[in-house]
Amino acid sequence: MDVTEQKYFSTIDFVLFVLLLVASMAIGLYYALSGRQQRTTREFLLADQSMKCLPLSLSLMATFQSAVAIVGTPAEVFTNGTQYWFIGCSYILGLLIPAHIFIPVFYRLHLTSAYQYLELRFCKAVRICGTITFIFQMIIYMGVGIYTPALALNAVTGFHLWGAVLATGLVCTIYTALGGLKAVIWTDVFQTVVMFAGQLAVIIVGVQQAGGLSHIWRKVIEGNRISGIDLNPDPTVRHTFWTLALGGVFLMLSLYGVNQTQVQRYLSSRTEKEAVMSCYMVFPCLQIALGLSCVMGLVMFACYSDNSPLDNQYITSKDQMVLYFIMDMLQDFSGLPGLFVACLFSASLSTISSAFSSLATVTMEDLIKPHYPSMVETRATLLSKILTFAYGLVCLVMAYVIHLMNGSVLQVTLSIFGMVGGPLLGVFCLGIFFPLANSTGAVTGLVAGLVLAFWVGIGGFVTQIPSITTVSTFLSHSVFLYFSAFSKPVGLYALYSLSYMWYSALNSSVVILIGLIVSLITGPMKQGELVAGTVYPLMDKAQDLMQKLLRPKSCVGSREQRVKWTHLPSNAMLQYYIDIHCSVLQVLIALCISVFPANWYMPGTNKWSCPNREKHCKGGREKDLSTIISGCLFGAGNISVTYNQKSYHLLVGV
Numbered sequence: 001m002d003v004t005e006q007k008y009f010s011t012i013d014f015v016l017f018v019l020l021l022v023a024s025m026a027i028g029l030y031y032a033l034s035g036r037q038q039r040t041t042r043e044f045l046l047a048d049q050s051m052k053c054l055p056l057s058l059s060l061m062a063t064f065q066s067a068v069a070i071v072g073t074p075a076e077v078f079t080n081g082t083q084y085w086f087i088g089c090s091y092i093l094g095l096l097i098p099a100h101i102f103i104p105v106f107y108r109l110h111l112t113s114a115y116q117y118l119e120l121r122f123c124k125a126v127r128i129c130g131t132i133t134f135i136f137q138m139i140i141y142m143g144v145g146i147y148t149p150a151l152a153l154n155a156v157t158g159f160h161l162w163g164a165v166l167a168t169g170l171v172c173t174i175y176t177a178l179g180g181l182k183a184v185i186w187t188d189v190f191q192t193v194v195m196f197a198g199q200l201a202v203i204i205v206g207v208q209q210a211g212g213l214s215h216i217w218r219k220v221i222e223g224n225r226i227s228g229i230d231l232n233p234d235p236t237v238r239h240t241f242w243t244l245a246l247g248g249v250f251l252m253l254s255l256y257g258v259n260q261t262q263v264q265r266y267l268s269s270r271t272e273k274e275a276v277m278s279c280y281m282v283f284p285c286l287q288i289a290l291g292l293s294c295v296m297g298l299v300m301f302a303c304y305s306d307n308s309p310l311d312n313q314y315i316t317s318k319d320q321m322v323l324y325f326i327m328d329m330l331q332d333f334s335g336l337p338g339l340f341v342a343c344l345f346s347a348s349l350s351t352i353s354s355a356f357s358s359l360a361t362v363t364m365e366d367l368i369k370p371h372y373p374s375m376v377e378t379r380a381t382l383l384s385k386i387l388t389f390a391y392g393l394v395c396l397v398m399a400y401v402i403h404l405m406n407g408s409v410l411q412v413t414l415s416i417f418g419m420v421g422g423p424l425l426g427v428f429c430l431g432i433f434f435p436l437a438n439s440t441g442a443v444t445g446l447v448a449g450l451v452l453a454f455w456v457g458i459g460g461f462v463t464q465i466p467s468i469t470t471v472s473t474f475l476s477h478s479v480f481l482y483f484s485a486f487s488k489p490v491g492l493y494a495l496y497s498l499s500y501m502w503y504s505a506l507n508s509s510v511v512i513l514i515g516l517i518v519s520l521i522t523g524p525m526k527q528g529e530l531v532a533g534t535v536y537p538l539m540d541k542a543q544d545l546m547q548k549l550l551r552p553k554s555c556v557g558s559r560e561q562r563v564k565w566t567h568l569p570s571n572a573m574l575q576y577y578i579d580i581h582c583s584v585l586q587v588l589i590a591l592c593i594s595v596f597p598a599n600w601y602m603p604g605t606n607k608w609s610c611p612n613r614e615k616h617c618k619g620g621r622e623k624d625l626s627t628i629i630s631g632c633l634f635g636a637g638n639i640s641v642t643y644n645q646k647s648y649h650l651l652v653g654v
């Protein structure tokens with residue numbers, strides 16, 4: 001970044017940033033000194049199982065909303081348009097399945113660590129593999145999480161890079177190590193408020209600075225940044241409706257279904273019902289967070305579409321775009337840059353603190369306690385605190401490693417989730433949905449899934465690097481050039497060019513497939529061998545649901561079966577909630593289809609019609625029959641309200 005363009009922090013900006021760190025530390029210390037001073041592991045690691053659904057839902061959302069999303073999503077929208085916004089469609093199934101399948105299974109087994117489930121269902125080896133895989137995933141993720149905001153801040157305001165990393169890392173480690181999960185959850189709540197406030201303030205002022213909504217809308221339409229629904233089924237296309245809405249479901253399940261950081265929060269809630277409700281309440285929070293960062297990307301595009309700071313070399317990577325936008329457009333509003341930086345670091349702190357506490361929990365519960373069963377509580381808690389501190393230092397080292405890599409932080413992060421979280425999701429699904437799966441199958445599947453994941457993930461990464469350094473990449477590159485002559489990557493290159501949004505789906509499916517095959521070969525589990533409660537009766541539940549749908553009057557299933565599963569939110573409300581969600585989604589999709597210009601994939605003709613880029617395409621906007629049908633299908637939102645056992649269907653055709 002050239003010196004003339006260097007922007008500096010005003011005093012009030014700096015004060016706001018320091019205030020955030022002090023407030024976070026204060027909340028952490030409050031919980032360290034209040035209550036029973038975090039004396040037992042149940043209190044330190046599970047917040048005494050006293051959490052209510054509101055703070056839980058904000059903490060659940062904050063955990064996987066780090067500076068990566070705050071910086072990476074606007075950069076994604078600025079560069080590629082709003083296609084990424086469709087990942088919001090994956091939040092419905094991505095939260096409903098955890099709420100009604102994973103939470104009931106984990107909560108009723110009274111676990112502390114999600115990986116205890118793997119020992120109950122399979123054996124200790126599977127649990128250890130799962131724990132180590134999780135530790136690996138979260139250490140990398142923490143590195144990205146702590147490095148991203150410091151890098152962005154340094155690049156634009158000259159703020160000392162490692163000073164910011166150290167400040168964040170130390171503050172976070174101290175309040176997490178002292179205050180435990182309760183401190184982490186309440187600081188997450190505070191930091192979520194700062195995150196939303198910061199983004200909203202910047203958008204409001206940014207819209208005004210960019211010349212108002214109508215001007216922004218015109219620039220964005222001209223720049224074709226409002227991407228409609230891209231129904232292209234090709235899995236190698238980076239972002240399509242399918243890679244985001246479907247591939248995204250697997251990504252969400254790996255995070256909100258089986259990731260220890262979230263499972264620990266579900267287990268820290270007072271009752272199972274509170275945990276389910278907190279999962280439901282995450283949905284609007286995630287949609288707001290996604291919407292705010294996408295809108296910020298559009299506002300940025302309206303400001304810089306004709307003179308992008310990337311082109312004039314003011315910044316080196318597109319992930320610095322957001323900070324540049326803040327310092328360039330909002331420089332005169334002293335305090336606003338400071339508020340946004342506080343928002344950025346809130347995102348970072350809330351994620352890293354959650355990662356620390358979950359890492360300390362699994363290390364304690366899965367790797368240490370089994371070897372020292374007679375360890376007294378106070379020593380175990382002290383050890384957990386020391387572990388938290390140790391992970392803090394590991395995180396700083398990881399930040400340096402990330403410093404050496406380069407590339408879009410959002411894509412790197414989601415790829416890591418897919419490569420590591422995907423196989424973990426697979427082994428949990430193998431255990432929960434397939435009673436015949438045995439331990440050999442689980443271990444083989446997990447290892448095979450991880451090997452494939454890294455092969456495809458790194459292969460995909462390598463084949464995208466333009467600079468050819470070693471012979472092997474040279475070979476792969478020249479081979480790639482050879483294949484690309486056919487305009488469609490084939491064989492290995494089809495695998496390498498798979499969209500990173502499919503990694504979670506591919507890897508979890510491979511783990512399940514291999515796990516089942518190996519289990520069948522080595523002798524499947526007998527029904528009697530299963531530990532009660534470790535398998536979700538998918539078939540009976542599906543049968544129940546079908547019967548309920550077909551015969552709404554009669555209450556299906558025997559009394560104890562209904563008791564077993566119906567203490568979740570009452571069926572009527574649940575039914576209502578699900579219907580409203582699906583209907584709203586369908587109407588939304590129909591609106592997108594009918595309102596926004598879209599690239600239509602003409603199945604069978606391998607042709608595209610691109611409506612508002614007349615200059616490029618011949619025939620203007622012709623929509624083929626299948627698209628119209630899909631539009632109507634999506635459009636017919638059927639809002640069915642179930643009220644005291646009678647259901648009223650309101651057919652909304654768009």
Ligand SMILES: O=C(O)CCCC[C@@H]1SC[C@@H]2NC(=O)N[C@@H]21
Nearest residue numbers: 064065066067068069070286413
């Ligand atoms: O921001 C991060 O730290 C990670 C990137 C976002 C992770 C996924 S994307 C889908 C879901 N929505 C979120 O806000 N986070 C998760």
Ligand code: NA
Nearest residue numbers: 062065347351
């Ligand atoms: Na966060």
